[in-house]
Structures are given as structure tokens and as C-alpha cells.
Amino acid sequence: MDAPHTNSLSGLDLLASAVILLDGSGCIRHVNPAAEHMLDSSLKGLQQHKLWSLFVNGEQLETVFNQAMAQEFSELRLDLTLERAGRESLQVDCLVSVLDNRATPVLFELRENVQQLKLNREERLFDQSQANKELIRNLAHEIKNPLGGIRGAAQLLEMELPERHLRELREYTQVIIREAGRLQTLVDRLLAPHRRPHIVGDVNIHEVCERVRSLIVAEFPDGLTIRRDYDLSIPEFRGDKEQLIQAVLNIAHNAAEALTDRIANGDAELTFKTRVSRQVTLAKIRYRLALDLHIIDNGPGIPPEISERIFYPLVSGRDGGSGLGLTLAQTFIQQHLGVIECESRPGHTDFRIRIPLP
Ligand SMILES: Nc1ncnc2c1ncn2[C@@H]1O[C@H](COP(=O)(O)OP(=O)(O)O)[C@@H](O)[C@H]1O
Ligand SMILES: [Mg+2]
Numbered sequence: 001m002d003a004p005h006t007n008s009l010s011g012l013d014l015l016a017s018a019v020i021l022l023d024g025s026g027c028i029r030h031v032n033p034a035a036e037h038m039l040d041s042s043l044k045g046l047q048q049h050k051l052w053s054l055f056v057n058g059e060q061l062e063t064v065f066n067q068a069m070a071q072e073f074s075e076l077r078l079d080l081t082l083e084r085a086g087r088e089s090l091q092v093d094c095l096v097s098v099l100d101n102r103a104t105p106v107l108f109e110l111r112e113n114v115q116q117l118k119l120n121r122e123e124r125l126f127d128q129s130q131a132n133k134e135l136i137r138n139l140a141h142e143i144k145n146p147l148g149g150i151r152g153a154a155q156l157l158e159m160e161l162p163e164r165h166l167r168e169l170r171e172y173t174q175v176i177i178r179e180a181g182r183l184q185t186l187v188d189r190l191l192a193p194h195r196r197p198h199i200v201g202d203v204n205i206h207e208v209c210e211r212v213r214s215l216i217v218a219e220f221p222d223g224l225t226i227r228r229d230y231d232l233s234i235p236e237f238r239g240d241k242e243q244l245i246q247a248v249l250n251i252a253h254n255a256a257e258a259l260t261d262r263i264a265n266g267d268a269e270l271t272f273k274t275r276v277s278r279q280v281t282l283a284k285i286r287y288r289l290a291l292d293l294h295i296i297d298n299g300p301g302i303p304p305e306i307s308e309r310i311f312y313p314l315v316s317g318r319d320g321g322s323g324l325g326l327t328l329a330q331t332f333i334q335q336h337l338g339v340i341e342c343e344s345r346p347g348h349t350d351f352r353i354r355i356p357l358p
Pocket of ligand 2: 250
């Protein structure tokens with residue numbers, strides 16, 4: 001590209017969106033730094049390549065380019081998902097403009113569509129959690145049936161043990177019986193949350209919070225300050241009050257446990273905060289109104305190595321933890337068509353329960 005031409009384009013370098021200039025054959029003649037960044041390549045590496053050759057599904061770009069060359073439009077806006085071999089696909093808003101310029105008659109402006117990206121991630125997580133639940137349920141059933149048999153057989157075996165070896169051998173059968181029993185309890189707990197909610201009436205979320213508060217106060221009477229920041233205009237909604245109490249309690253209980261050091265110091269804080277949100281998408285469905293209940297603590301935060309997996313069963317950051325508290329809580333909230341989200345950094349962990357409101 002000749003020097004004067006490049007200079008006249010230098011203003012493009014300051015743009016945050018990716019700008020790509022094509023010549024009459026669709027070859028890249030100029031890209032700004034944002035485009036180099038987005039396409040993960042330098043101007044040198046991109047020049048002389050046809051724009052659409054960079055993507056697995058570039059045909060649409062070629063079609064649009066041909067339409068631009070035929071002057072079928074002067075400006076066109078598109079939403080595109082550009083697939084790249086071996087790399088994350090690009091979710092972009094694309095603006096195609098026909099320029100009055102012989103050397104570079106067509107301009108593509110690409111802007112990464114973060115909103116779309118976020119939505120996709122949430123949808124993916126939701127699908128994943130549905131698939132996980134299915135897997136766990138099936139697995140739990142498969143384990144449950146033979147467990148009963150193992151335990152029963154060990155009990156029969158114990159009765160048949162010869163008198164003279166009873167003492168030593170009984171230790172072994174006891175291990176089998178005890179461990180089978182422990183697994184049985186675990187499996188029962190994995191299967192339990194899948195009962196349907198008992199929706200018997202309207203729930204007032206602040207009654208739920210107050211119940212949980214009194215339970216936490218009873219267990220942690222000293223060193224823990226509980227704050228309440230309620231929006232009392234929040235309407236009641238149909239729900240299973242017992243399930244909601246259990247869900248909120250599991251989250252608040254984790255918070256109180258994470259606050260052990262601060263409780264000893266006397267500066268532990270747990271906050272229940274309620275708000276209303278408008279136009280919310282929960283589990284892929286859009287609602288006009290939703291309840292946001294935040295349960296916030298000033299503890300050390302979620303250990304980074306498990307932060308992506310805390311809602312999975314059996315994931316625990318504590319010795320002796322079952323790793324089922326958040327799984328249960330998430331299941332109960334999903335049965336109310338809601339979700340639990342979490343944001344955590346040292347000193348501030350915020351679990352947000354979101355439930356659609358009428
Ligand atoms: N408020 C919190 N602060 C720090 N870590 C937390 C918090 N809530 C949950 N966690 C982490 O998530 C893990 C999983 O929680 P949970 O599913 O209730 O299982 P459990 O409490 O049996 O370990 C906890 O062990 C803990 O490491
Ligand atoms: Mg817990």
C-alpha cells in the first residue's frame with residue numbers, strides 16, 4: 001500500500017471497533033489495530049488475503065462483498081457468527097459500507113457483540129447443568145440398587161461367621177455394612193432434590209429471609225452482624241416456602257462458615273438485600289419483573305480452584321463438606337424458574353438468587 005494512502009487512514013487506528021478495507025477483488029488492503037487484535041494477526045499477515053478466507057463459514061461475507069461491489073446497498077448491518085479453524089468463534093455486529101474510493105471500495109467494521117457472548121455462555125451453562133443433573137440422577141439410581149444387595153449380603157455373611165473367628169472377621173463385614181450405609185445416604189441425598197416443589201401458597205421473600213436470619217443467629221450468636229436491606233414493595237409470588245428457606249439457609253450457612261476468622265475477630269458481616277429487576281432473562285426466558293435476593297458476606301471469598309464448579313454436587317472447599325448445599329439450593333431455585341449467580345472476591349462474596357415475579 002502506498003504511503004499517502006496509509007496516512008489518510010491513520011484516523012482509523014484510533015477506533016475501538018475493527019475496521020477492514022478491501023480492494024475490488026475482496027483482498028484486505030488495510031486493517032486498524034483493533035482489527036489486528038480481533039483477527040489475531042498483523043496487517044502484514046492479513047494483507048492480500050481475501051477477508052472471507054479467514055473464516056470457515058466466510059461465504060456470507062463474500063456474498064455481501066459482491067452485493068457491495070454491485071452497489072446493491074451503500075450500507076448494511078449484519079449480526080454474524082464467524083467460525084475460525086481451531087479457535088473461538090467471533091460473535092460480531094458487522095457494518096458494511098461502500099466507499100467512494102477506487103483502491104478500497106468496501107469497508108467492513110466489526111464490533112464484538114459482548115451481550116450475545118454473555119447470553120450464549122449463560123445458555124451453555126444452563127444446558128450443561130441440565131445435562132449434569134440428568135447424569136447424576138441416572139448414576140445415583142444405578143448405584144442405589146446394588147447397594148441394598150451388598151449391604152444385605154454382608155449382614156447375612158456376618159450371621160454365618162464361625163464363632164471362633166467372629167471377632168476379627170466381624171470388623172470386615174462391619175466396614176462393608178457401614179460404608180454401604182454411608183453411600184446409601186449420599187445417593188438418597190443426590191436423588192432427593194428432584195421431588196416436585198409443594199406450591200401451596202404465596203411466599204413473602206422477607207419472611208423467608210427472617211426465618212433464615214433467626215436460624216443463623218441461633219447458631220452464630222456472637223461476632224456476626226447481620227444486616228437487612230429490604231425493598232418492602234416486592235410482591236409475593238407462588239412458591240414452596242420450605243424449599244426457599246432451605247435454599248437461602250444453605251447459602252447463608254456457607255457464608256457464616258466462610259466467616260469463621262472474622263467471627264472470632266468480631267467483624268463478620270452478613271447482608272440480606274432484596275431488590276426488583278426489570279426485563280430479566282432467566283434460564284432462557286424473558287420476564288418483566290424479577291426478584292433479586294443478595295446474600296453478601298465479607299469473608300475470604302470462594303477458593304479460585306473451585307469457583308467455576310461450586311454448584312456441582314460433591315464439590316466442597318471444606319474438610320468434611322458434603323458439597324451438596326449449593327447443588328440443592330440451585331435445584332430448589334430452578335424449580336421456581338429462577339437461578340443463583342455468584343460473584344466473589346476476597347472480602348466480598350455475593351450470591352444472588354433471582355426468581356421471576358408475577
Ligand atoms: N460465601 C462463601 N464464601 C466462601 N466460600 C464459599 C461460600 N459459599 C460457598 N463456598 C465454597 O463452596 C463450597 C461448596 O459449598 P456447598 O455446596 O454448600 O458444600 P459444602 O458446604 O458442603 O462444602 C464450600 O465448601 C466453600 O468452599
Ligand atoms: Mg454448604
